[in-house]
Amino acid sequence: MQNKPTTRRQFIADALKLAGATAITGMLPESIARAQAIPAATVTGTIQDVKHVVILMQENRSFDHYLGMLGGARGFGDPRPAVISSGYPVWRQPWMLSYVFPFNPSPPSGTANGDTYYGDLPHDWGTTHSAWNNGRYDNWTAAKTSGTMYYFTQNDIPFYYALASAFTVCDAYHCSMLGPTDPNRLYLWTGCCGNVTGYSPYTNNTMTGTGWTTMPERLNTAGVTWKFYQDKGNGLDAGHGYGEYNGSKSDLWWNGNYGDNVILNFRQYQNLGASDPLAPALNGTQIDPSGGGKEYDTNLFSQLRADVANGTLPQVSWIAAPYAYCEHPSWAASGGEWYVSNVLNALTSNPAVWASTVLLVMYDENDGLFDHVPPAVPASSAAGTGQSTVSTAAEFVSGNGAASDGSASGDVPIGLGPRVPMFVISPWSKGGKVNSQVFDHTSVIRFLEARFGLQETNITPWRRTVCGDLTSAFDFSNADQAVPAIQPPASNMNPNGPAVLIPYPTTTAVPAQAAGRSTACRLPYEFFVQGKVNRAGRALALTMTNTGTAGVHLQAWVDGTSTIPRHYTIAAGSGPCANLSDSLALNSGGGYDYSVYGPNGFLQTFRGSIGSSGNTGSTAEISLCYDVANGNVQITLDNSAGSSATTFQLTDNAYGMNTRQSFTVAAGATQAVTWYGDGGWYDASIRDANDPNFLRRVAGCVQTQSGTLLTDSAIGNTSKKFVASLASQGSTFGTLRFDYVAPPWSHSPKNWVGIFAHGAQPTKGSYKSWAYLPKSTGSLLFSSTANSTLASGQYDAWYLFDDGYTPLAGPVTITI
Known part of the structure; x- marks a missing residue:
């Protein structure tokens, strides 16, 4: 029986109810609750108990954009962010002659952010490397526009916050490349972007002549069953764009696969017969061969539901969503929530199957959306760039486009790229946990290696060293058995919503991340x-x-x-x-x-x-x-x-x-x-x-x-323990010293200590002397930079914010 999509108004109401219910009562959407309630099929208490791995890669969202406000995760409340060239924490990005902080946009009247069709931003190789700025991480708005800094909250994407509260979210999962969709997807399916012998790295979405070995071929060699779940649109051959839409509303918005099954571009996947070992790459529904399709058609999941019901789900499955549900801006986030919820519904419809299944949901790249954690990249061989105890071969792109090791001038690192969301959903990863090991898309392949005993030789030594294999996200020996209350799931976005420009940012402070530890x-x-x-x-x-x-x-x-x-x-x-x-x-x-x-x-x-x-x-x-x-x-x-x-x-x-x-x-x-x-x-x-x-x-x-x-x-x-503090020592002007600490949300290179008359409040122009305290943590011999000396007497010292008179700490009484 199909669920009837709700109206847009009803979806907004349900989303807001869901956000509140999840936070206050622990109630979860039905698909999440059912997945949580089914216990693991524990036989060995090891990774060998995993019988099915299902991989769903969505499109173009950064971690901070989606989950920067998630309690317990390393988001906008990070107590130790990088400090960029301006002297401010990384989330205060320079913008023309001013700056911009992360901001939560106000949607058009009568809508919700999760439903809104905000436009996409530049997300190519050039602009992403420009935002990265050789690791300085201070050029986001110049490269991506001020819209790079907008983010969502639990009210905007309640299903995903509920998913994080029920299972495990990875807050150090990065896309593989400082670049666009297709090369990042190549890392998921092949462990590389073409930076292997006989090929050159792909740094854009144009792929021709590709033919290196892919993960499905490795699985075939190892005797591991696999399949794609997608919609064929009006065809999965080159003439029909491999399932990708062609730009008109009637053509492959609500069906097809948005071209996200990138291995169909490889020559070994061309002209496959039904009995070919690689034919499962062409599996899929075809809900409308003409390419039209209808909104929110749950027949998209019919093959997945049938395989789960019949116990024929393969050992490894990949899922590619249609354009409308893949979350690529300008499509709305709530369309992805609807799609992921239906995938989870299908997988949990047979408890015996779900009891031995892992669902991994991640995003291919960050679009042009800001994330505050500078990614790991290899050091080049140039002096002063760092070092590596492992080979950095094939982790750079040379001036002529070839893979290199960073030994030549002009070599540019491939990645890692910015953080993207990753949900680890399984009977062994329940409990609202946070995993902070560094991962990227090759970590998914590494997990398959760990489970099925195979080897992907396309992954470089450097990437194997830096990125883990996801196993730390699971507790195979102690699966959680919690059974939560059930809340009806959020439904869907408005099929007829207009495209919306990202609003002009007005926020003047770092967002206050949700309280709570996980x-x-x-x-x-x-x-x-x-x-x-x-x-x-x-x-x-x-x-x-x-x-x-x-x-x-x-x-x-x-x-x-x-x-x-x-x-x-x-x-x-x-x-x-x-x-x-x-x-x-x-x-x-x-x-x-x-x-x-x-x-x-x-x-x-x-x-x-x-x-x-x-x-x-x-x-x-x-x-x-x-x-x-x-x-x-x-x-x-x-x-x-x-x-x-x-x-x-x-x-x-x-x-x-x-x-x-x-x-x-x-x-x-x-x-x-x-x-x-x-x-x-x-x-x-x-x-x-x-x-x-x-x-x-x-x-x-x-x-x-x-x-x-x-x-x-x-x-x-x-x-509430990490607060600004100020202490003094010394009893003469020449020995007076201040020791200070400011948490990053209170840090400014223009924080200062002002000396005022004892008992006086810090008001403009009333200081007796002052000096900057430019670091987040440090000490200052006051006489070294003070604007004037102090006569003998008693004073009050105040620690003040950003060239203003807002107290951070004090008063500290001093006697000269």
């Missing part, structure tokens, strides 16, 4: 970054060690500058490939300020100065050790190079698990300190009481060996 998947990461100043060589020596079971990619930024970040790839293991070192130059004055970013919220900052002579500044260093039993870290305070005692000052930036502490360490000595984590999460600043230039910041998550892990409580400041 269960976090246990990750295979364990790595260390050690810094030590080489005074003779006038450099910061970095040593990176990977003791985990997965490779890791790190980025070294000079925050707030236009310096191109360095990229480091370190393989897992115990050999030389698990260790890497680099030398980062100090500036002409002997100063340095490097931040190393890594997966799952990892950050280490190294800041200080040895002066132009090289003989001043702190000689202190620190190192970390993880307490994996208790989720704490051991910080070793190292004064082994010092000629006198050093007082280390430690502050808890974000989690409130530790009081401000001071430790005086004798010359030539070290001292180990236990720093308590919040379920493994930590963020500490270590200062030298005698050197305001010195800072070491350490932040991340200890992967404990047992127990339940939770997502970062500092995301969205859900604990």
Whole structure:
């Protein structure tokens, strides 16, 4: 029996009811609830219990655009975002002579954002690399227009938020290329974009002469059954565009496959007979051979429903949606929700089948839509770009369009691209979890490798090192058995809705991400970054060690500058490939300020100065050790190079698990300190009481060996512990020093400390003296930059926001 589509007005009402019901009562759409309620068919308690993998790749949405407001995920409330060349966090993007923040648009009257046909944005190889800007990540609006910054909320896409609350969402899943649809889809089906022997990388949507080995051929060799589920439109041959629409409303909007089955372009898939081993690529419904089709025809799912009912679902299935439901702007998001809901309905219609099935729903690329997490890319061989302990062969495109290893000038990295949503839906991934391991489209192939014992040789060594195989998103030994309440599903978008221009942005602050922590998947990461100043060589020596079971990619930024970040790839293991070192130059004055970013919220900052002579500044260093039993870290305070005692000052930036502490360490000595984590999460600043230039910041998550892990409580400041703070020391104008912290949603390079009369409020022009506090975390010797001196007396110091008079912290009473 077919469900009758609701009216647009009714859909909006249902969507809003669904959003509220899911948040307040835990009620879920029927398709999600049924999928959650069916227990896993556990036989071995391993990946071998998976009998069916179903893969649905949708179109053109970024992670932040869809899920940046999802509680627990690393979205707009990220406590440790990159700081771009302007000195502001990455989500405050430059725009002409101003800036733009992410914004939630106001839809036309009487409509909802999820129903609205917002137009698409530039999403080609050139503009996406331009937005990336050699890793600086500060050119989004120039490359993509200000519309790049719009996003949706739970009210806009309630079905997807309900899906995330019921199963597992991956918040570090990236598209494979800084480029458009078809090359990214090639990674899903072949592990590459043509960057293999005998071919050249495809960087646009024009494919001719393709013929390298594809995943279906690997499955045939391994004896694994597979099939495509799609609609044939008016034909799946070249003459009919392989199922793609041709531009008129009556031609393949509501049927066909939008040309998203890209392997049909390969020569080995041409002129297939019914008994050919590759013929399952041509499987599909044909609800209207003339190409017309009708809106919301559930016959699109008839073959899938029949195979599920008959127990003939193959071991691997790929699904390609018609244009209207693939979510490519300007089609509405709610059309995709309708389509995914129907796929889930079909798969769960036979509980015995669903009990051993995995459904993976991801997006091929980000359109032109902003995401705030700079992706991993390989380092080229040029000096100052970073290093890799594994080969970067075939991960670049040369000036003549060939695959290269980054050794020649002008070589451009292929990817990774920006983050896109990924939902892992199965009996082994229930519970509203968040997985933060780095993945891309080749991770789907890696999951098939892990399950079926095959090998895709098209995937490069670098990509295998950086991107995981999705297995960390599952708990095969402990499937959740929860049975939620049932709420009727959202229905569909309005078939007759007009195209709408993305509104002009008006938001002047970063969005406030939803509160709440989620269960976090246990990750295979364990790595260390050690810094030590080489005074003779006038450099910061970095040593990176990977003791985990997965490779890791790190980025070294000079925050707030236009310096191109360095990229480091370190393989897992115990050999030389698990260790890497680099030398980062100090500036002409002997100063340095490097931040190393890594997966799952990892950050280490190294800041200080040895002066132009090289003989001043702190000689202190620190190192970390993880307490994996208790989720704490051991910080070793190292004064082994010092000629006198050093007082280390430690502050808890974000989690409130530790009081401000001071430790005086004798010359030539070290001292180990236990720093308590919040379920493994930590963020500490270590200062030298005698050197305001010195800072070491350490932040991340200890992967404990047992127990339940939770997502970062500092995301969205859900604990209200990550707040701006200001402390002072010194009793003369020459010794007065301020130590400060600002969370990223309060950070500006124009934050400042103002000195006012004791008891006075900070009002315009009433300060006695002032100085900028330009970093998110740091210290300042006030006399070094203050605009005027202070006479003896008592004052109040206020920490103030962005050249204005809005207090971030204070007052701190000081006596000179």
